[in-house]
Amino acid sequence: MNDDLLIMIPGPTGLPTEVREALARPQIGHRTPAFADLIADCTAGLQYVFRTRKDVLILTSSGTGGMEAAITNFLSPGDPVLAVSVGNFGERLGRIAEAFGAEVTWVTSEWGQPADVEAVRAALAGGGHKALLFTQNETSTSITNPVEELAGLAQAAGALTIVDAVSGMGGVPVLTDDWGLDVVVAGSQKTLMLPPGLAFVSVSERGWQANATATMPRFYFDLRKAQASLEKGQTPYTPNTSLIVALQASLNLIRAEGIENVWARHAECAQFIREGVAKLGLRPFGDARYASNVVTAFYPPEGVDPKAIISHLRDRHNILITGAQGAYRGKFLRIGHLGTVDRGQCARVLAALADALAAAA
């Protein structure tokens, strides 16, 4: 536990002082007028971040719990759905659908590539898909998918759009209403600058219509119950009150900065990191045209173990970066640049990276 630790992984992110202070406040009751005001204000702030006038519900779970809610509230066992996988997290949404009995067809891209739009178009043209599942921003490969284009294909085919925006929401534009996204999931520990422990799910009218006939079993993650409770200023089950108090603090920071400025700051920092990595002679992982603005993946120099670089940054510079997951474990490195990120943090991690490369040479 060191106060100077600079967390540059793709979530959890560092916490602003305002958030840390909010977390330390005394406990509040969750069935009180004060809590009703708090959750109403947080919901409005989330609608601002999601760019939606639709319902946004707050769940006490990590992002994966929100993803489960996004599946089980809108689908029935046996429903044919199309899952787009471009990495570890894209795969998760489809795996949840499978676990609850959906008939999942996969359109899988090689890691480092975005969604194969033509393959999605062709698969949807076959007809009958109840939903299209995909990741907005794939942290495992540092790729941002063409969300608007994919949503357009789903709408044309009459399929629901269910989007995992856990890692990118707030850092990379997600225009929920303009793009007609039916169900969008975000999490607290990314651009929202909070500890993990809350998930947020937006639901369109089309989503609620699907919910009316969806029969997958659900209880804790029942969004209709969450919506009914929200109208009374409550949650169906005891929420993480402290984290919701801190959510208000973080949403206030985002509203004060302006969401467009938050997006611009992420874009600027991402470019700074990408250029810095290139200047160090390191090769990026993934298709540069779809490079994420919240995480950058790159190969270590030939013959250098990524673990040695991660350890050097952690032990000598007190900076946390991370490696690759799944089948690519040990193959490349990832730097997260989201949440409180600024040029100073980016310069610090690049300087440390240069030192690690010198040490490894």
Place this chain on the structure above:
Amino acid sequence: MNDDLLIMIPGPTGLPTEVREALARPQIGHRTPAFADLIADCTAGLQYVFRTRKDVLILTSSGTGGMEAAITNFLSPGDPVLAVSVGNFGERLGRIAEAFGAEVTWVTSEWGQPADVEAVRAALAGGGHKALLFTQNETSTSITNPVEELAGLAQAAGALTIVDAVSGMGGVPVLTDDWGLDVVVAGSQKTLMLPPGLAFVSVSERGWQANATATMPRFYFDLRKAQASLEKGQTPYTPNTSLIVALQASLNLIRAEGIENVWARHAECAQFIREGVAKLGLRPFGDARYASNVVTAFYPPEGVDPKAIISHLRDRHNILITGAQGAYRGKFLRIGHLGTVDRGQCARVLAALADALAAAA
């Protein structure tokens, strides 16, 4: 948001300074050696509180999420189970089982009464029940069930014992191993003195054997995945890191005091409250022989609206107590006395209650 607010509801409870300080610490990484040490120490601390050498898994959700895990990991659709309901929360465990397709038979007590042991014995004698579901401590009615006796009946009938101990764990003795409890659920926001947001589930060998063939769908709450991750010092999905840091702080407080002393403090405070309420001429709700040591329910004086008393305590004394739920809404009052509770807090709430009665007279 007032620093002097005294929370005397049956959870969330007030937070010790050590917990508030822990919550305010900078963020940590959740796939690091430091986190592995942290979760190992917390698991050992939870085993101490649960009085078990079995697995105890940490979930990022509120207690109800832990209850869902306790059902879906051990049962299959169509399984006949016996659910004992003595109030709002006893009913919840059975409702979850129903939502996921179990064939639930109910043994329901009138509110204020404990489990009907003879009816449970008779129902189990019919045979074939896969599990017995019940609440250890029913906060909605301030009743503690005869847990050991119920567990013995389940064992004799070859049924799993699935216990919701969310509100009582730590405050009222639960001897998980000695009593042969298979699956026990607890939550962070009660006697563990943390904000809501973590659930804890212990699993016996018999529980794991049942898990091997249980087919209810699960993903976020998959306990087998949680156990496999824990062996690597991790969790399957991003955990609420801040709350786990705070959990270590609260477990350290409990270990320093000694669990037997924590139980004794709760028993002493409960008696102080019960006697104080009686001295004020108020009639207790519920069977006194099974009165809970973490919450006390009592009727207001004839003709006095419980809401007026709750408001008086909140607005004039900055103390939060609560009313009754469900069908008993508006009928009685409840004072929670758990977590950081001491005689000073109890004296303060009783003095405020006396003032409220004088004001209402």
